[in-house]
Amino acid sequence: MVYDTAITDGTVVTATEQFPATVAIRDGRIAAVLDPAETVEAERTIDAAGKHILPGGVDPHVHMMDPGDTEREDFPTGTAAAAAGGITTVGEHHRTDPTVLTADILTDKRDYLSDRARVDFGLLAGGHPDNVDEIAGLEAEGTLAYKSFTCDVHGVPALQSADMHRLYEEIDRVGGISMVHPEDELMLNANEERIREEGRTDGSVIPDWRSKEAEQVAVSTTLRIAKQTGVPFWFAHLSHPELIDQVNHYKSQGVDVYAESCPHYFYLTREDIVEDAPYTMFTPPAREESDRRELWERLDAGEIDMINADHAPSTLEQKAEGKTTSSTPPSAFRASRRYYRCC
Numbered sequence: 001m002v003y004d005t006a007i008t009d010g011t012v013v014t015a016t017e018q019f020p021a022t023v024a025i026r027d028g029r030i031a032a033v034l035d036p037a038e039t040v041e042a043e044r045t046i047d048a049a050g051k052h053i054l055p056g057g058v059d060p061h062v063h064m065m066d067p068g069d070t071e072r073e074d075f076p077t078g079t080a081a082a083a084a085g086g087i088t089t090v091g092e093h094h095r096t097d098p099t100v101l102t103a104d105i106l107t108d109k110r111d112y113l114s115d116r117a118r119v120d121f122g123l124l125a126g127g128h129p130d131n132v133d134e135i136a137g138l139e140a141e142g143t144l145a146y147k148s149f150t151c152d153v154h155g156v157p158a159l160q161s162a163d164m165h166r167l168y169e170e171i172d173r174v175g176g177i178s179m180v181h182p183e184d185e186l187m188l189n190a191n192e193e194r195i196r197e198e199g200r201t202d203g204s205v206i207p208d209w210r211s212k213e214a215e216q217v218a219v220s221t222t223l224r225i226a227k228q229t230g231v232p233f234w235f236a237h238l239s240h241p242e243l244i245d246q247v248n249h250y251k252s253q254g255v256d257v258y259a260e261s262c263p264h265y266f267y268l269t270r271e272d273i274v275e276d277a278p279y280t281m282f283t284p285p286a287r288e289e290s291d292r293r294e295l296w297e298r299l300d301a302g303e304i305d306m307i308n309a310d311h312a313p314s315t316l317e318q319k320a321e322g323k324t325t326s327s328t329p330p331s332a333f334r335a336s337r338r339y340y341r342c343c
């Protein structure tokens with residue numbers, strides 16, 4: 001048997017173990033995982049000595065801006081970058097143009113992207129009070145999950161508890177999965193008001209505005225509603241360890257909930273925002289050094305289900321100006337040049 005490619009002398013990593021092996025590929029697929037002592041004939045050999053050989057990664061939280069703000073990125077370049085980083089499946093989110101809120105829009109977007117993708121992809125839709133009646137149709141078209149927000153972002157009003165309850169019941173009824181961006185709108189507003197009254201424009205404005213407490217309250221409310229409705233769901237970008245504990249508490253009660261965190265919470269802290277704004281802006285923001293260290297402990301303990309990128313690129317010029325998507329109204333803090341951007 002002559003294979004197309006053999007990857008030799010590496011360590012294969014599976015979900016449960018690591019072991020030395022040769023990976024043999026034919027017609028673009030893994031044809032065999034062999035004992036390294038076995039002689040393998042292949043047209044091409046890749047020497048992986050000293051390296052790990054991992055399965056393709058899955059990142060269900062990316063924003064590639066296509067169709068829409070493609071000066072920020074488009075699907076061909078974004079999915080090429082994913083492939084270069086070992087990600088072979090991406091979940092693209094719904095805030096493209098037009099926003100994915102109906103089955104027709106989902107179908108059009110899928111057709112448009114079908115020859116623009118360099119890795120496998122799935123598409124998320126938005127979950128909003130105005131599109132509850134669209135959920136069944138979206139699910140039938142193969143929507144990956146439904147994203148909603150408990151705070152005003154992208155010019156979309158925050159999802160109130162009663163609307164969230166109705167939406168989650170419907171997503172659960174059709175067999176879908178929900179995803180939520182958790183920051184409590186009323187607490188954010190109160191923080192903003194206080195910061196404005198104090199006339200602050202210092203670098204701590206963003207972390208004080210988008211506070212840990214606001215994130216915690218939204219997580220609590222969402223967990224309660226998810227438990228009441230039974231909907232399976234995952235939290236986007238949990239930024240500190242107490243949130244992981246909250247999720248695990250509900251998991252132990254049988255709630256079908258998953259915790260996502262992102263690389264930026266493992267490498268950046270509040271100090272990085274203060275020093276390097278606006279290039280370190282996102283929301284929820286990076287937290288304290290102690291939170292960062294504790295997140296690593298939660299990861300090592302297997303308590304975080306997913307590390308996803310929340311990939312949402314901008315050009316350097318846009319970052320410098322604090323621009324978000326073109327459809328988004330200017331941030332309340334634009335005037336102070338203390339910017340934030342989510343997705």
Ligand SMILES: [Zn+2]
Nearest residue numbers: 061063310343
């Ligand atoms: Zn996102």
